[in-house]
Amino acid sequence: MDKALIPDGLKRCPLPVFSLWLLVLLGIIGWGVYAGVVVLLDALNVTGLNDYFGFGFYITIDLAIIALGAGAFFSGFLYYGLSRYFPALKELHKIINLAVIVGFVCYTGALAVLLLEIGQPLRGWFGYWHANVHSMLTEVIFCISCYAIVLVIEYVPIILENRKLDAIKPLHVFGHTLHELMAIFALTGTFLSFFHQGSLGGVAGVLFARPFAYRTGFFVWPWTFFLFILSAIASGPAFTALICRAIEKVTRKKLVDDSVYELIAKIVGRLLLVYIVLKIADTLYWALVLAPEFGLKLTDFYRAPYGMWLLVTEILICGVIPAIVLNVPGARKSSTILFLAFFMDCAGIVINRFVMTIQALATPVMPFDRWEVYVPTMYEWAPGIAMLAYCALVISLSYRYLPVFPREKELNP
Amino acid sequence: MSDKAHAQSGVRYGMAIDLDKCTGCMACSVACQAENNISFRPDESNKLRSITWMEVYLLDNKKDYPDYQFTYLPRPCMHCDAPHHSPCTFVCPVNATTRDEHNGIVTHIYPRCIGCRYCIVACPYHARDFNWWDPKWPKSMEAMLSPEVSPRMRGVVEKCTFCHHRMLKARSKAYNEGSDPDQITYVPACAEACPTGAIKFGNLHDPQSEVAKLAKDPRAFRILAKLHTEPKVFYLSKYQWVHKLSDNGLGEAAH
Ligand code: SF4
Numbered sequence: 001m002d003k004a005l006i007p008d009g010l011k012r013c014p015l016p017v018f019s020l021w022l023l024v025l026l027g028i029i030g031w032g033v034y035a036g037v038v039v040l041l042d043a044l045n046v047t048g049l050n051d052y053f054g055f056g057f058y059i060t061i062d063l064a065i066i067a068l069g070a071g072a073f074f075s076g077f078l079y080y081g082l083s084r085y086f087p088a089l090k091e092l093h094k095i096i097n098l099a100v101i102v103g104f105v106c107y108t109g110a111l112a113v114l115l116l117e118i119g120q121p122l123r124g125w126f127g128y129w130h131a132n133v134h135s136m137l138t139e140v141i142f143c144i145s146c147y148a149i150v151l152v153i154e155y156v157p158i159i160l161e162n163r164k165l166d167a168i169k170p171l172h173v174f175g176h177t178l179h180e181l182m183a184i185f186a187l188t189g190t191f192l193s194f195f196h197q198g199s200l201g202g203v204a205g206v207l208f209a210r211p212f213a214y215r216t217g218f219f220v221w222p223w224t225f226f227l228f229i230l231s232a233i234a235s236g237p238a239f240t241a242l243i244c245r246a247i248e249k250v251t252r253k254k255l256v257d258d259s260v261y262e263l264i265a266k267i268v269g270r271l272l273l274v275y276i277v278l279k280i281a282d283t284l285y286w287a288l289v290l291a292p293e294f295g296l297k298l299t300d301f302y303r304a305p306y307g308m309w310l311l312v313t314e315i316l317i318c319g320v321i322p323a324i325v326l327n328v329p330g331a332r333k334s335s336t337i338l339f340l341a342f343f344m345d346c347a348g349i350v351i352n353r354f355v356m357t358i359q360a361l362a363t364p365v366m367p368f369d370r371w372e373v374y375v376p377t378m379y380e381w382a383p384g385i386a387m388l389a390y391c392a393l394v395i396s397l398s399y400r401y402l403p404v405f406p407r408e409k410e411l412n413p
Numbered sequence: 414m415s416d417k418a419h420a421q422s423g424v425r426y427g428m429a430i431d432l433d434k435c436t437g438c439m440a441c442s443v444a445c446q447a448e449n450n451i452s453f454r455p456d457e458s459n460k461l462r463s464i465t466w467m468e469v470y471l472l473d474n475k476k477d478y479p480d481y482q483f484t485y486l487p488r489p490c491m492h493c494d495a496p497h498h499s500p501c502t503f504v505c506p507v508n509a510t511t512r513d514e515h516n517g518i519v520t521h522i523y524p525r526c527i528g529c530r531y532c533i534v535a536c537p538y539h540a541r542d543f544n545w546w547d548p549k550w551p552k553s554m555e556a557m558l559s560p561e562v563s564p565r566m567r568g569v570v571e572k573c574t575f576c577h578h579r580m581l582k583a584r585s586k587a588y589n590e591g592s593d594p595d596q597i598t599y600v601p602a603c604a605e606a607c608p609t610g611a612i613k614f615g616n617l618h619d620p621q622s623e624v625a626k627l628a629k630d631p632r633a634f635r636i637l638a639k640l641h642t643e644p645k646v647f648y649l650s651k652y653q654w655v656h657k658l659s660d661n662g663l664g665e666a667a668h
């Protein structure tokens with residue numbers, strides 16, 4: 001029925017099957033929208049947040065999804081910015097469309113959840129109007145919204161490649177012109193992204209009265225600023241690769257050459273190694289120098305359920321292990337090990353964002369404070385899960401109706 | 414972060430609370446609640462969501478009878494005087510909470526606050542509360558609301574202001590009388606209500622003021638001094654175990 005919309009010469013599942021899948025996703029999105037509307041109308045008291053946990057699930061999932069969405073800007077930077085010097089990076093052309101789409105859904109989804117997070121959503125625009133230049137959040141607000149616009153501009157030409165749309169002459173010319181300009185947008189996006197990935201790290205790192213989160217740094221930027229950038233570029237492309245493999249598994253097709261995964265593994269592996277070495281150095285400095293200056297020991301920061309296991313899982317299991325695996329050519333050859341390493345890499349970054357948000361608040365600062373535990377409610381889970389469903393929806397529609405993978409036809413004769 | 418401090422004027426309002434005098438009667442907390450139109454709910458059992466500008470903590474020395482000792486510790490906003498910025502003002506993306514460098518009071522502009530709660534996260538003293546609900550008072554209480562303090566709307570943060578509406582009133586009076594507004598003294602509601610006179614308030618930069626003298630008393634200490642938040646609220650106690658509870662790593666009583 002929708003054959004005319006499907007890219008020429010490509011096979012897609014029957015429309016009823018696809019519709020059923022869409023229906024499931026729409027159901028989940030509806031559930032999340034309902035929860036979101038309740039939050040907006042009935043206020044944040046329906047969530048698990050309180051005066052102890054000013055930040056919670058919304059901020060954690062936003063930080064995580066924005067880090068994982070970094071594949072868009074970083075692949076763009078490598079492909080449009082560096083591939084003329086390193087021709088091997090041209091391979092990324094085969095996955096760059098997917099990276100842009102993943103980035104687009106991650107950022108737009110995160111922005112929607114962010115709207116629920118603030119107590120006065122109608123005043124959201126004050127961030128531009130009354131901007132406090134000292135606040136890391138101001139940097140985040142500016143860069144994320146500007147970058148979301150860049151992502152829209154990057155996504156539009158992919159949409160315009162749809163068979164039916166491409167047949168319309170003015171749209172064809174418009175899309176083509178945008179394509180020509182893509183390098184400029186990709187590099188603008190890179191600039192913006194470096195800043196907001198960093199300032200998201202800065203949000204925690206500048207809290208000089210919160211010993212768990214606070215870090216010294218360079219000029220106005222705490223070390224977390226740089227660690228967040230590094231961890232985002234060390235996990236974003238891995239997340240894109242994981243999504244690509246998931247689409248391959250579901251569609252039972254080969255969509256990109258193995259060489260693309262191999263290239264991503266090499267890039268991510270090196271970056272993750274650098275990141276994890278610096279992260280360990282940062283943790284040691286924090287534990288041995290910074291915390292004692294505030295009269296605290298490393299063990300003061302950990303207590304069940306936020307125990308040391310979080311530190312071990314984040315740095316050792318989901319950091320050191322994938323960093324080693326991805327740097328061993330033999331290990332990269334096995335696709336199971338490769339994707340497991342990608343997954344662990346992404347999981348480690350998600351744990352990092354959780355720890356820097358929720359555990360940073362659970363840890364008492366005044367000696368007569370108590371440990372508190374934060375439990376999100378359905379009104380936090382639902383919009384979060386709906387955001388993931390929204391990501392899946394846009395990716396599914398894009399895959400079905402747009403020529404996302406340039407090599408799909410050759411790889412599936 | 415730059416260590417350069419903002420230029421300060423000759424006025425720095427601060428408070429000294431003598432814990433040896435405090436009986437834990439909570440008159441300060443109640444007076445604050447009434448003075449500042451702080452809203453409350455029929456069920457206030459969830460203390461992590463109740464709005465209390467002047468929170469009274471109960472501390473003890475963790476020992477058994479007969480060595481057991483306890484003290485009460487009233488905690489307003491510390492109006493942190495850290496160079497450059499207070500922990501909370503520094504992070505607000507919309508300049509809704511700022512420190513008035515003329516007098517050191519950390520203020521909050523409610524109609525500008527977007528309710529992101531970043532300031533709550535930044536404050537180590539839990540001095541800030543969020544309005545989780547629309548503010549409501551029993552009908553019979555509405556006539557008792559103070560016309561001098563604006564009530565806060567749902568979705569914004571609020572905290573102790575050192576009753577700066579009283580300061581503004583005193584300054585206007587001085588101005589109208591032709592005297593120097595910077596020389597005024599005023600008393601916040603908590604200090605006024607305290608039956609034992611445990612709370613003293615005044616200009617820390619005036620060496621003759623009682624509060625400045627108390628701040629230099631050997632019994633004086635500040636909470637979390639190691640964080641360099643530079644609180645302008647000083648506490649006094651003759652008990653070492655209380656001093657040890659004021660900061661991390663000061664001794665066994667701290668754990
Ligand atoms: S006590 Fe908290 S709210 Fe008050 S000035 Fe210090 S950081 Fe800000």
Ligand code: SF4
Nearest residue numbers: 505526527529530532
């Ligand atoms: S909650 Fe209000 S005052 Fe606090 S940081 Fe956000 S906008 Fe500023």
